[in-house]
Amino acid sequence: MTKAQAQKEIEALRAQIHRHNYNYYVLASPTIPDCEFDRLLERLIELEKSYPEFVTPDSPSLRVGGEITKEFPTVTHKRRMMSLSNTYSSEELREFYKRVQKALSNEGILAFEMVAELKYDGVAISLTYRDGVFVQGATRGDGVTGDDITSNLKTIQTIPLRVQESPATRALLNGEFEVRGEVYMQKKDFEKLNAQRAANEEPLFANPRNAAAGTLKQQDSREVAKRKLTMVAYQLESEALNDTLSHIERLKLLDELGFNVGKASRVCTSLGEVEEFLREWESRRDDLPFEIDGAVIKVNDIRQRNLLGETMKSPRWAIAYKFSARQAETGLNGVTCQVGRVGTVTPVAELQPIKLAGSTISRATLHNFDEIKRLDIRIGDTVVLEKSGDVIPKIVRVVDSRRPPSATPIEPPTHCPECGTALVKPDNEVNLYCPNEDGCPAQRKGRILHYASRNAMDIENCGDAIVEQLLKENLIADAGDLYSLEKSRLAELERFGEKSAQNLLDAIERSKTRSFDRLIFALGIRHVGLATARALAQKFPSITDLQAASLEALQETDDVGDTIAESIFTYFQKPSTKMLIEKLTRAGVKMSSEQVERVKNARVENKTFVFTGTLESLKRDEASSMVLARGGKVSGSVSKKTDFVVAGSEAGSKLEKAVQLGVKVLTEAEFRELMQ
Numbered sequence: 001m002t003k004a005q006a007q008k009e010i011e012a013l014r015a016q017i018h019r020h021n022y023n024y025y026v027l028a029s030p031t032i033p034d035c036e037f038d039r040l041l042e043r044l045i046e047l048e049k050s051y052p053e054f055v056t057p058d059s060p061s062l063r064v065g066g067e068i069t070k071e072f073p074t075v076t077h078k079r080r081m082m083s084l085s086n087t088y089s090s091e092e093l094r095e096f097y098k099r100v101q102k103a104l105s106n107e108g109i110l111a112f113e114m115v116a117e118l119k120y121d122g123v124a125i126s127l128t129y130r131d132g133v134f135v136q137g138a139t140r141g142d143g144v145t146g147d148d149i150t151s152n153l154k155t156i157q158t159i160p161l162r163v164q165e166s167p168a169t170r171a172l173l174n175g176e177f178e179v180r181g182e183v184y185m186q187k188k189d190f191e192k193l194n195a196q197r198a199a200n201e202e203p204l205f206a207n208p209r210n211a212a213a214g215t216l217k218q219q220d221s222r223e224v225a226k227r228k229l230t231m232v233a234y235q236l237e238s239e240a241l242n243d244t245l246s247h248i249e250r251l252k253l254l255d256e257l258g259f260n261v262g263k264a265s266r267v268c269t270s271l272g273e274v275e276e277f278l279r280e281w282e283s284r285r286d287d288l289p290f291e292i293d294g295a296v297i298k299v300n301d302i303r304q305r306n307l308l309g310e311t312m313k314s315p316r317w318a319i320a321y322k323f324s325a326r327q328a329e330t331g332l333n334g335v336t337c338q339v340g341r342v343g344t345v346t347p348v349a350e351l352q353p354i355k356l357a358g359s360t361i362s363r364a365t366l367h368n369f370d371e372i373k374r375l376d377i378r379i380g381d382t383v384v385l386e387k388s389g390d391v392i393p394k395i396v397r398v399v400d401s402r403r404p405p406s407a408t409p410i411e412p413p414t415h416c417p418e419c420g421t422a423l424v425k426p427d428n429e430v431n432l433y434c435p436n437e438d439g440c441p442a443q444r445k446g447r448i449l450h451y452a453s454r455n456a457m458d459i460e461n462c463g464d465a466i467v468e469q470l471l472k473e474n475l476i477a478d479a480g481d482l483y484s485l486e487k488s489r490l491a492e493l494e495r496f497g498e499k500s501a502q503n504l505l506d507a508i509e510r511s512k513t514r515s516f517d518r519l520i521f522a523l524g525i526r527h528v529g530l531a532t533a534r535a536l537a538q539k540f541p542s543i544t545d546l547q548a549a550s551l552e553a554l555q556e557t558d559d560v561g562d563t564i565a566e567s568i569f570t571y572f573q574k575p576s577t578k579m580l581i582e583k584l585t586r587a588g589v590k591m592s593s594e595q596v597e598r599v600k601n602a603r604v605e606n607k608t609f610v611f612t613g614t615l616e617s618l619k620r621d622e623a624s625s626m627v628l629a630r631g632g633k634v635s636g637s638v639s640k641k642t643d644f645v646v647a648g649s650e651a652g653s654k655l656e657k658a659v660q661l662g663v664k665v666l667t668e669a670e671f672r673e674l675m676q
């Protein structure tokens with residue numbers, strides 16, 4: 001393939017991918033199957049790797065992320081990003097309407113239009129396009145300056161990297177324009193993310209807004225790409241447009257440019273129509289796939305907006321009407337305690353079932369006993385449940401006036417409700433723990449369920465009811481026993497037949513080949529989530545290496561601090577762990593990295609490598625894996641023991657040190673050759 005051919009193909013692929021992305025994410029009507037789309041993207045990435053000179057800032061390959069930002073640079077907004085004045089009452093809304101009416105009539109304008117639209121509950125952002133290409137994206141910050149989060153925003157599929165050309169959009173294709181909007185996380189993506197975090201024992205996000213904000217702050221844009229955010233556009237500004245085109249016409253133009261503008265915005269010519277919009281959406285908000293916290297009412301005409309002007313904080317031409325949080329009162333029947341797989345005891349409120357925002361609620365987590373004390377909740381109380389942005393309802397307070405004399409205070413348990421062992425409360429922690437790791441049936445069950453869960457060994461049909469049954473029948477005591485289950489014995493069980501027994505055994509068999517990092521995660525070591533498991537698998541290529549690792553070696557692993565290192569170290573000292581690993585080994589579960597399927601290379605074996613600077617064609621971890629796979633070692637600092645320093649562009653002090661110590665320095669090309 002010639003250079004020119006490559007360029008041509010890259011351009012064609014890019015145009016195709018842009019179009020399919022738009023069909024899929026904005027129009028929600030894809031015209032090709034996912035696998036075909038993936039093939040196009042893979043081909044583009046492959047070509048761009050060989051011809052990096054043709055990578056453009058609008059390439060859809062950037063959607064997968066990759067850029068790491070240590071600290072986001074600050075940018076000054078071209079136009080200040082104001083906020084809106086809020087109201088919760090129809091009275092204030094009427095006052096706002098009257099104010100606008102009066103001010104405009106003073107200018108001789110007697111009829112005016114408002115646009116009512118949804119108030120998306122996410123994070124405000126501003127996007128700058130130059131000559132049709134997305135060049136910079138920033139958070140609102142304090143309204144004057146914000147954070148430059150361009151590479152994170154590039155991973156969001158509903159943000160066009162290059163806008164669509166059409167007769168209508170032509171006026172905007174030269175020069176600069178700005179789009180403002182909201183980045184949010186859809187309810188289903190939020191739930192998935194939290195479920196994953198729960199499985200990894202990572203702290204949960206309270207609501208989709210926090211999840212979106214937290215995601216945009218990520219330093220690794222690959223993580224942002226994974227977490228699925230959506231952008232909706234609600235403002236378009238450009239010098240070319242100046243004050244022509246009304247708000248609703250601009251929304252139409254944004255739609256033609258390829259942005260997601262939502263479908264709810266409506267022109268209203270009277271207060272009555274605005275109120276109708278509010279009534280309608282307040283009752284329909286639970287049907288939407290994303291959270292809204294109200295509506296925004298804006299004057300449609302931009303010249304009229306300019307006449308109205310603004311106060312110090314917010315424009316006079318718009319107001320946010322917030323929906324009230326959905327609350328309900330119900331009785332607290334009791335508090336039960338759940339014991340998690342690492343022994344955490346969580347109090348759960350057992351409620352008089354009640355309907356709230358579309359679902360019936362009968363339980364709500366109380367998080368911990370400090371929270372119970374803070375709220376002063378007693379059994380028999382009437383409590384206020386609230387669902388605001390949060391999908392999970394929470395108890396916000398007690399209705400004091402309705403406390404019966406018989407209401408009884410809730411004391412933290414002293415013993416595990418599952419196994420009766422005395423509970424412990426580590427210093428500096430709010431949680432109570434059951435220390436009976438091996439004997440407590442709740443922990444045992446939790447660990448097996450975790451082992452089989454989707455992100456871990458992904459054993460289908462190995463859910464709560466089945467694990468409970470297998471434990472009860474004494475067929476298993478830990479996850480290792482899953483591999484010695486017998487079909488005849490399984491088929492005899494209640495609710496099981498030949499077929500379901502075989503299905504379960506097949507699923508268990510398939511789990512033997514899961515990657516080593518998933519296995520480490522599946523072990524359920526306290527504080528070891530997927531990311532840590534991955535880092536461990538990189539550094540310790542087999543379970544034997546990991547078992548034998550010293551505390552110091554563990555502490556040197558990426559992502560592993562002192563607490564985690566200690567938790568891992570202690571885990572591998574336990575006799576029950578040794579037993580489990582023995583069972584897994586005997587069953588033939590894969591317990592080493594692909595990388596140890598070693599490539600023989602005597603020039604690399606037992607040699608220590610240090611990487612410095614930026615490599616062109618390889619990521620650091622890829623380069624490290626190549627060394628590890630050949631039996632070499634990778635270190636973070638240069639010493640006399642270092643055999644090779646691989647220097648990429650902008651290599652700094654490590655390179656200097658290598659030269660000083662006389663360590664052999666390799667270019668990237670030489671490194672590649674050595675790996676051959």
Ligand code: IVH
Nearest residue numbers: 082083084117118119120123124182234296
């Ligand atoms: S218009 C001058 N429209 O609400 C203000 N804002 O407090 C221009 N928001 O910071 C904002 N949905 O993050 C506008 N349809 C919508 C919106 C919206 C959500 C957010 C935005 C803004 C905040 C106002």
